[in-house]
Amino acid sequence: MIKKFHCNYDMYEANVLLEVDTDKFTPEVANEVLTFWTWDYDKENDPVEECLKKICLEVIRVATANNYNEHGVISDFENKEGWYRLNGEDGVKLMRVDAYEFSEDKCKFSF
Numbered sequence: 727m728i729k730k731f732h733c734n735y736d737m738y739e740a741n742v743l744l745e746v747d748t749d750k751f752t753p754e755v756a757n758e759v760l761t762f763w764t765w766d767y768d769k770e771n772d773p774v775e776e777c778l779k780k781i782c783l784e785v786i787r788v789a790t791a792n793n794y795n796e797h798g799v800i801s802d803f804e805n806k807e808g809w810y811r812l813n814g815e816d817g818v819k820l821m822r823v824d825a826y827e828f829s830e831d832k833c834k835f836s837f
Contacts, residue, residue, distance in 0.1 A: 730743065733782035740790070763808060
């Protein structure tokens with residue numbers, strides 16, 4: 727079954743839309759990514775959801791750091807250690823990314 731997963735980061739400061747084939751991207755597959763890295767996640771929650779959160783954060787990081795659109799991020803994930811490809815072949819397809827945009831207006835200085 728194909729499902730859409732939308733990640734809204736910090737009140738729409740950044741967004742990711744993933745298309746997930748739950749027949750391919752199973753809890754077992756998600757656990758492979760979750761256990762590859764040493765990070766905190768809710769082990770009581772659905773591993774697919776927890777993994778998709780991690781994927782979304784990494785997509786935002788990559789898009790923001792490199793000024794990439796969807797194609798750039800998908801290409802970056804092709805050989806990214808510890809992650810599955812985001813072209814749909816592994817069950818997750820990146821449909822949209824709106825990277826975080828830094829603004830001078832949000833910088834507050836003190837001396």
